[in-house]
Amino acid sequence: MKDKTIDYILRATWQAVSRMYNEEAAKYSATMATGFALLSMDKEKGTPSTALGPKMGMEATSLTRTLKSMEDKGLIIREKNPFDGRGVLIFLTEMGKEKRELSKNTVLKFNETIKQHVSEEKLQHFMEVAEIINELIQEKNIFNQTENTTDESNH
Template identity: 30%
Template sequence: MMEKSESLKLDQQICFPLYVLSKEITGLYRPILEELDLTYPQYLVMMVLWEQEGLAVSAIGEKLFLDSGTLTPVLKRLESKGLITRVRNKNDERMVLLFLTEQGKDLRQQACSIPQKLLSQINIKIEDLENFKETLTQLINNLKK
């Protein structure tokens, strides 16, 4: 008879509560982002570009931990919505740089209320949330080494 392993119990796993949390948080974003006609991955790309335009596709992929196969359809959709433009780098034709259109820049103002809308749905102190984010960032950095 095999010995039961405590380490295989669902409530002993770190991955499971992170998976559920990710699913639930993304679900909270969905109706908020629908008002802007954005999906969560599109919102992530827009946040990166609102912070700094003219980035290469590869740089955005690195920031968001997304490969080009996942990122390319998101970028094509944002371009078809008229929010971004893709421009070949004059110095290196293989590199595609991303820029916001006027419509993409204007969307930033509408998006400013998103973090507060989301926070209002989560019953947690801001300090606890900041500490949790710090711990998660440390875990991610440790895994990426």
């Protein structure tokens, strides 16, 4: 991957991770999106549906489809939010909690496996680079720069 661009490496790696998670989730008649949604929901207190999209980085239409599928499979139930008449709280059913545990164990297994093969120092560098990329994008410092600065000393 030495001659590849940074965005190519990110995309190819994420596609591989996504494919791996979807293959694993398929064993339980689920998808990576379902597992991610389960992990993003509060186990006990319920989660406002409006909080899920931003938390998961998902568009509303995709999230709506995922939640509908999860409701059809009996993983979640929706209830009116008693503190906000316009809102809905999403609660995990018992089966939803079981599938959430499966998702959690899958993510932990992935993380542990990576940690067995990558030194703590390299992992820390990876996290730092990812954080810098996210900051540059959030601060719109890539395509909206007024001047081109390549000073890496502060990163």
